[in-house]
Amino acid sequence: MIPDLGKYADTVLSAYGASIVLLVALVWWSLRAARKARIELEKVEDRRNG
Numbered sequence: 001m002i003p004d005l006g007k008y009a010d011t012v013l014s015a016y017g018a019s020i021v022l023l024v025a026l027v028w029w030s031l032r033a034a035r036k037a038r039i040e041l042e043k044v045e046d047r048r049n050g
Contacts, residue, residue: 005012
């Protein structure tokens with residue numbers, strides 16, 4: 001199932017690992033920012049609506 005990467009296996013697998021870590025971090029950061037924005041928007045709407 002895993003292709004034979006030869007002498008480049010460490011480089012390729014570490015690049016895949018780094019990419020996965022970065023993608024997970026970006027998704028987490030985006031979800032966190034969206035949650036903060038939603039909370040702030042709800043606060044503004046509550047003040048506006050009384």
